[in-house]
Amino acid sequence: MTAPTWVRDLLPPKVAGPDLLAAERAGSVVDAAAIANMLYGPDVLAMRSRVEATLIAQHFDDKLEALPSLGRMHKIEQSLARGKSLKHLRKVHSWSPEEYSYSSTASGEMNVYGLHDKAFIKCLTDQTTDEQKAAFLVPAQQDKIIGCYAQTELSHGSNVRGLETTATWSPHDQTFVVHSPSLTASKWWIGTMGRTANHALVMAQLIVKGKNYGPHTFVVPIRDLATHEPLEGVYVGDIGPKFGYSSMDNGFALFNNVKIPYINMLARFQFVDPQTSEYKRRGSQALVYGGMTFLRVGIAADAATTLARAVTIAIRYAAIRQQFADEDSASQAETSVLNYSMVQYRLLPLIGTAYGLQFAAEGLRGLYGRYDSLLGGGDQAGAEALLAELHVQSCALKSHGTTISVEGIETARRACGGHGYSHYSGIGHLYSEMLPSVTYEGDNYMLTKQVARALIKGAKAKSAMFADYNPSAKFDFAKDVDIIKAYGHRVAFQTFQIIRLRDTGSTWNALLIPFWRLCTAYAQFIIVREFHDALARLPAAGVPTQTSAVLADLFRLHALTTFDNYASEFADAQAVPAALRDGVSRQKAIADLLSKIRPHAVNLMDGWAFSDLVLNSSLGRSDGKAYESMFRRAAANPVNTLTFDPRPESSVLIKSRQAVAKL
Amino acid sequence: MTAPTWVRDLLPPKVAGPDLLAAERAGSVVDAAAIANMLYGPDVLAMRSRVEATLIAQHFDDKLEALPSLGRMHKIEQSLARGKSLKHLRKVHSWSPEEYSYSSTASGEMNVYGLHDKAFIKCLTDQTTDEQKAAFLVPAQQDKIIGCYAQTELSHGSNVRGLETTATWSPHDQTFVVHSPSLTASKWWIGTMGRTANHALVMAQLIVKGKNYGPHTFVVPIRDLATHEPLEGVYVGDIGPKFGYSSMDNGFALFNNVKIPYINMLARFQFVDPQTSEYKRRGSQALVYGGMTFLRVGIAADAATTLARAVTIAIRYAAIRQQFADEDSASQAETSVLNYSMVQYRLLPLIGTAYGLQFAAEGLRGLYGRYDSLLGGGDQAGAEALLAELHVQSCALKSHGTTISVEGIETARRACGGHGYSHYSGIGHLYSEMLPSVTYEGDNYMLTKQVARALIKGAKAKSAMFADYNPSAKFDFAKDVDIIKAYGHRVAFQTFQIIRLRDTGSTWNALLIPFWRLCTAYAQFIIVREFHDALARLPAAGVPTQTSAVLADLFRLHALTTFDNYASEFADAQAVPAALRDGVSRQKAIADLLSKIRPHAVNLMDGWAFSDLVLNSSLGRSDGKAYESMFRRAAANPVNTLTFDPRPESSVLIKSRQAVAKL
Numbered sequence A, B: 001m002t003a004p005t006w007v008r009d010l011l012p013p014k015v016a017g018p019d020l021l022a023a024e025r026a027g028s029v030v031d032a033a034a035i036a037n038m039l040y041g042p043d044v045l046a047m048r049s050r051v052e053a054t055l056i057a058q059h060f061d062d063k064l065e066a067l068p069s070l071g072r073m074h075k076i077e078q079s080l081a082r083g084k085s086l087k088h089l090r091k092v093h094s095w096s097p098e099e100y101s102y103s104s105t106a107s108g109e110m111n112v113y114g115l116h117d118k119a120f121i122k123c124l125t126d127q128t129t130d131e132q133k134a135a136f137l138v139p140a141q142q143d144k145i146i147g148c149y150a151q152t153e154l155s156h157g158s159n160v161r162g163l164e165t166t167a168t169w170s171p172h173d174q175t176f177v178v179h180s181p182s183l184t185a186s187k188w189w190i191g192t193m194g195r196t197a198n199h200a201l202v203m204a205q206l207i208v209k210g211k212n213y214g215p216h217t218f219v220v221p222i223r224d225l226a227t228h229e230p231l232e233g234v235y236v237g238d239i240g241p242k243f244g245y246s247s248m249d250n251g252f253a254l255f256n257n258v259k260i261p262y263i264n265m266l267a268r269f270q271f272v273d274p275q276t277s278e279y280k281r282r283g284s285q286a287l288v289y290g291g292m293t294f295l296r297v298g299i300a301a302d303a304a305t306t307l308a309r310a311v312t313i314a315i316r317y318a319a320i321r322q323q324f325a326d327e328d329s330a331s332q333a334e335t336s337v338l339n340y341s342m343v344q345y346r347l348l349p350l351i352g353t354a355y356g357l358q359f360a361a362e363g364l365r366g367l368y369g370r371y372d373s374l375l376g377g378g379d380q381a382g383a384e385a386l387l388a389e390l391h392v393q394s395c396a397l398k399s400h401g402t403t404i405s406v407e408g409i410e411t412a413r414r415a416c417g418g419h420g421y422s423h424y425s426g427i428g429h430l431y432s433e434m435l436p437s438v439t440y441e442g443d444n445y446m447l448t449k450q451v452a453r454a455l456i457k458g459a460k461a462k463s464a465m466f467a468d469y470n471p472s473a474k475f476d477f478a479k480d481v482d483i484i485k486a487y488g489h490r491v492a493f494q495t496f497q498i499i500r501l502r503d504t505g506s507t508w509n510a511l512l513i514p515f516w517r518l519c520t521a522y523a524q525f526i527i528v529r530e531f532h533d534a535l536a537r538l539p540a541a542g543v544p545t546q547t548s549a550v551l552a553d554l555f556r557l558h559a560l561t562t563f564d565n566y567a568s569e570f571a572d573a574q575a576v577p578a579a580l581r582d583g584v585s586r587q588k589a590i591a592d593l594l595s596k597i598r599p600h601a602v603n604l605m606d607g608w609a610f611s612d613l614v615l616n617s618s619l620g621r622s623d624g625k626a627y628e629s630m631f632r633r634a635a636a637n638p639v640n641t642l643t644f645d646p647r648p649e650s651s652v653l654i655k656s657r658q659a660v661a662k663l
C-alpha cells in the first residue's frame, strides 16, 4: 500500500506539539542539564551517547521497531541475534562493563544472555574459591560457557528451604549426584535456561551421609558444548509464554541422578571435606547477604529509572495533548491536558516519586560503599553492624519501591488516554517488564516480614529512631525536618503497636497485615529522608538555586501526597499537624504545590536525560512530533501488508500480501 | 524433543492439589450450584454448556493454547479464522444472539468481527429510519456488509465536539462530502476497521450551508465489496501493536472529499431536509442516552465477570499452593498460602468486590428495564426522569467498576507469585483485555465530572439522598443499614462541601479532584446498597440460608474494607462509628470477617460457574491439577522446537528445528 499524494500532502501535520514543548522548556527556570549532571555526572552522560551512537549506526532502532509485532518464536530468535551483536560490539569497541550493560538497557527487551551476564557471573564471582574461578568464572566471562541461576522450582519459590532437588555427596568417587525426586522439583522460571544456557547454577539440598545440610549451589552442565543437546539425565526446556519478557527463555529442568565432580559445589563459604566427608563453613557468612543487599538496591534504582521513563513520556504528551477549552477561561481554544488539575494530581507527584526513589537508592548505595570499605579495612564487626541496617533498608526499598514504580507506570500510561494503550506510547512495555520485579528477588509481601521483624528488634534494642519516640510530639509541616520526623514517628508508633499486639496474644500469622503496613511506612520514611538529604547536596553538585528550589517543592509534594494518602495511619499515630487535620486543608496544600511545580514539569523530566532511542515512544518524543510519529509507524506496521477476505462464507482468509511503503 | 521415560514416570505428580480442592469444597456450607442458579438461572447455564460443548468439539481449546505465542500477523489471521468459524457455527446450530455472543466470550480474545457484531449493528439499530434499516441494518445483520464505529480521531477522543472530520451537505446532488482536513483528523483506534470492515459509521461535523451543526453519524463505504481494496479517497489501515487486543484490527482512516448519498446520514433523530436544506430534529433525544447507559452497565457487568474469573483462579491456586509451615503451629507441614492472613486480606475482599459489582450491574439493569417499560407504555416524562438517575449511576459504576476490576485482577495475579506471570495462569491476559475499558466509552476520569455535576444538581434540588442528610447523624455498624447510611452520608457531605468550595471561589478546574473523589464515594455507595438489596432477594432466588449468611458476611467484608481504605474521608464526613475510629479496631473487625469467610472461598467462586474452557488456566483448574498442567503445556510450547547455537562468535542462530512431543 503506497499512500496517495493527498495523504502525503497532509504531512507534516500543522499541530503545535513542537512549539508547545519548546514553550514549556523556555517557560521554566529548571536547568535540566544541571540535573542530569547531578544525577549521572558528565562521564556517564558521554558514555551513554557514545554507546547509543554505536547502536544507531547498527540500526538497533529499526530492530526495536519490529519487535512488538513478533511472536515468541521470532522474538526469542531476535533476542539471540541481538545478544550476539552486543557481545560482538563489546569486543570491537572494547566496551567497559558499564558500556556493555548500558548497551543492553538501550537496545530494548533483555536478551537471552541476560541471566548469564548478570546472575551467573555475579554468583560465581561472589561464591567461588580461586580454583573454581579458574574453572568456571573465567570461561563464563569469556562466554565459553553460558549459564543461568536455577533456584526456584515448580512448587517452591519463597520457601527456599523447601526446595526438593537434592545433591548427594558420594564419597567413594568424590562426586555429587544431582536429582529431582518429583515433577514439582523441576526448576522453573530460570532465565536463560530455556534454550540458551549450557550450564546452570543449581540450588539443591546438600545431603551428606544421610544428613540434609540445606540448600547449596552447584554448577551443573545441562547441554552438550558441541551439539547443544541436553545432556544425559537432564530434561530442560522453555516454560512457555508469559505476560512480558517474551525475549527471555525462562526455563525448566529436571535431573535424573546427574553426577558432577567435587569442584562443582560452590565452596567459598562452605564445603564438604573430600577426605572426611565432613561439612565445614569458612569466612564471613555476612558477605553473602551483602551481595543480596546490593542486588535489591539495584532493583530499587531500576524501579526509579523505569518509572521516570514512563513519567517523562506522559508529561511530554500531556503538555502537547490538547483537549477541551478550560471552562473557567473565556477562550475557546483547547488547552493542554497538563493544565487540568486532575491530570496534575495524577502525574506531578510521580515526578517526586521517581526522584525520591532515585535518591533513596543512591543513599543506600552510599551506605553500601561504607560497608564495603569497612570490610576492606578489615573491620568485620563494623561491617556486620552496618549490614543489618543495609538489609532492612534494602528490603523495604525493594518491596515498596517496585510496588509504587509499577503503579506509577500504569498511572502514567492511563494519563495518555487511548494512545497510552498503543505500543507506540512506549509505556505498556515498561509496565510488563517491570512487573515481575514485585515478585522476584523476594516477593514484595515476603520482604515486609523481614523488615518488620528487624524494626521490632530495633525497637526492643531502643535503637535511635525508637529511643527518640515521644508519643505527644507535635509537628509543624512548614519545617521540612518536621515532615520527616512525622514519618519516623509513624514508624515508631506502628512498631510499638505491633509489639503490644504480639504481647497481648496476636499470632504471627495475624501480624502479617500490620507488618506489611509497617514496612510501607518505613520505606516511605526512608524515601522522604533520603530525598531531603539529597536536597542538601544539590549546591555542591552544581545545581543552581532556582532549580534546587523547585526540587524542594517536589520533595514537599511527594511527602504531602503520600501523607494524605495514608492520612488515617498518620492520624492513628497522632502525627498530623492541626492545620492539616481535614482533607480539604491537605488538598489545598497539595493544590498549591501542584501549581508551583506545573511550569517545570517538562524540564524536571528532561533532567533525567533519556534519549529518544531509550524512550522509544511516539508520545514522548523530545521534539513533540507525537502525531506524525504515530501516523508514520502505524502506516508502516506489517499487519497492513495483509488484504483480508472478510466474507464469513468464504474460506479464504488472506486474499493477498503486499509490501507497505513507509510514509 | 521426546521426554525420556524417567520424566514420564514422574507423571502424574504425587501432589495434593486435587485433594486440597476437594477438601475445600467439602468443608464449606456454601452451595455453589444454588449461587450459580441465582446468578444466571438454569437456562443460561444450560445454554453455556451447550455452546462450550460445540466449541470443544471443534477444538477451540487447542486453538486457544496456540494463541499466546503468536505474533500479530498470525494472531490477526487466526482472529479472522475464529470469527468465520463462529459465524459458521451460528448458522449450523441456529444460535440465538445470546448463544453467539457467549461463543465469542468462550473462544478467547475478541475476534475481528467484534465491533461489527456489537457497535456497528447496535448503532444502526438505534439510530436509523426504517428505510435505512433496510439499506444498512439488514445487510449488516446478514454480514453482507461489515462495519465499524469510527468516532475517535488521532487528536480527539474525549472532546467529541472537537472532532475535525467534516460531512458537508451538497444540496445540488443531495450528497454529503466526507473529508479529513488534516492528518490529526484521521480516525484512530477504530476496532474492526484496520483490515476487516468495508463500511464505517463515521462521526463527522455536519456542515450545512456553511453552518456547523456538530458531530453526526454517517455510513461511509471504505473498501470495495469485491476486491476489499480501499475505495478512492479513503486511506485506511491498522494502527499497529498494542498492550493487548492483538487479535483486533483497530484502525485509522483519512477521507479525501468522499461523496456519500443522502440516505447515509443516520436520520432517526435528526436529518437535513433534502428539499430545503434545513436541519431538523425529531423524536426523543433521551433515547440516544438510554442506549449509552445500557452500554456502560454492560461494561460494569463485564468488569464484575472478568474480575471474578481472575479471583476464581487465584483462590483455587492459593488453596493448593503450599509454602512454608505456619509459624504458630507445631506442625512442620507446609500450609496453603490461603491460610496466611496477608493472602486472605489481599484476596477475600475481592470476592466481595466481584459480587458487589455484579449485583450493582444487575440493579441498574433492573432500573433500565423500568425505564424501558415506561417508554414502551408511552410515559416519556417518567422515562426521562428515570434516565437522569440511570445516567449518573451508570457513569459512576462504569468509571469506578472498571477501575477496581482492573486493580483486583492484578492483585489476584500477584497473589499467585511467579506463576501468576506465566500465561498459563490465565490472569495476565484478562488484565490486558480489561485494561482499555478504563479509557473507552468515556475515560474514567472524564465520567467523574458528569457524576459530580449530576449530584450537585441533585443536592440543590434536595433530592432524596440530600434531603435526608443530617450532619450529626450517628452510625452503628452492627446494623447493616447503618453501613449503607454512612456511605450515603459521605456522598452528601462531599457534595455539599463541593458546593461550598464553588461558592467560595473555586474554579471548575480546581474542583476536578473533589469531583473524582465524590464519584468514587458515590459508586461505592451504589455498590454497597445494591449488594445489600441483593441479599434480601436471595431466599426467593432459592439460595439456602447458610449460603446467604456467608454472602451477608461477604457484604460486610466488602463494606468494611472499603470503609477502612477510605477511613479519612469517612472521618471528614463524621461518618465513623466510635467503635471503629482507630485502625486497630477496624482491622480487628476485618480480620474476624476474613476468618469467617476463609472456609468458603473456593465455593463462593465455584458459584460463578466458570468452566475450565473459559478460565483457560493451569493454576485455576477445577480439578486442582495445576502443576501437571503447567508442566505439560510448558514442555509442548513451540519455543522448545528451536535448538540454539549459543556461542556468541557463531553467526548461526538456530542449529535445528525439531517437533516437540506432548507429554
Ligand SMILES: Cc1cc2nc3c(=O)[nH]c(=O)nc-3n(C[C@H](O)[C@H](O)[C@H](O)COP(=O)(O)OP(=O)(O)OC[C@H]3O[C@@H](n4cnc5c(N)ncnc54)[C@H](O)[C@@H]3O)c2cc1C
Residues within 6 Å of the ligand: A115, A149, A150, A151, A152, A155, A156, A157, A158, A159, A188, A189, A190, A191, A245, A250, A436, A439, A440, A441, A442, A443, A445, A446, A512, B321, B323, B324, B337, B340, B342, B343, B414, B415, B416, B417, B418, B419, B421
Ligand atoms: C519473570 C521472572 C523471572 C524469574 N527468574 C528467575 C531465575 O532466573 N532464577 C530463579 O531461581 N527464579 C526466578 N524466578 C522465580 C522467582 O524468584 C519466584 O517467583 C519468587 O521467588 C516467588 O516465589 P513463588 O513464585 O514460588 O511464590 P510463592 O512463594 O508460591 O508465593 C505465592 C503467594 O503466596 C504468598 N506467600 C507465600 N508464603 C507466604 C507466607 N509465609 N506468608 C504470607 N504470604 C505468603 C506470596 O506473597 C505470594 O503472593 C523468576 C520469576 C519471574 C516471574
Ligand SMILES: Cc1cc2nc3c(=O)[nH]c(=O)nc-3n(C[C@H](O)[C@H](O)[C@H](O)COP(=O)(O)OP(=O)(O)OC[C@H]3O[C@@H](n4cnc5c(N)ncnc54)[C@H](O)[C@@H]3O)c2cc1C
Residues within 6 Å of the ligand: A321, A323, A324, A337, A340, A342, A343, A414, A415, A416, A417, A418, A419, A421, B115, B149, B150, B151, B152, B155, B156, B157, B158, B159, B188, B189, B190, B191, B245, B250, B436, B439, B440, B441, B442, B443, B445, B446, B512
Ligand atoms: C482498545 C481501544 C479500543 C477503542 N475502540 C474504539 C472504537 O472502536 N471506536 C472509536 O471511535 N474509538 C475507540 N477507542 C477510542 C476511545 O474511545 C478513546 O481513547 C477515549 O474516548 C479517550 O479519548 P482519548 O484517547 O482521546 O483521551 P484524551 O481525551 O486525549 O485524554 C487524555 C488524558 O487527558 C485527560 N483529560 C482530557 N480532557 C480532560 C478534562 N477536560 N479534564 C481533565 N482531564 C482531561 C484524560 O483523563 C486522559 O487522562 C478505543 C480505544 C482503545 C484504547
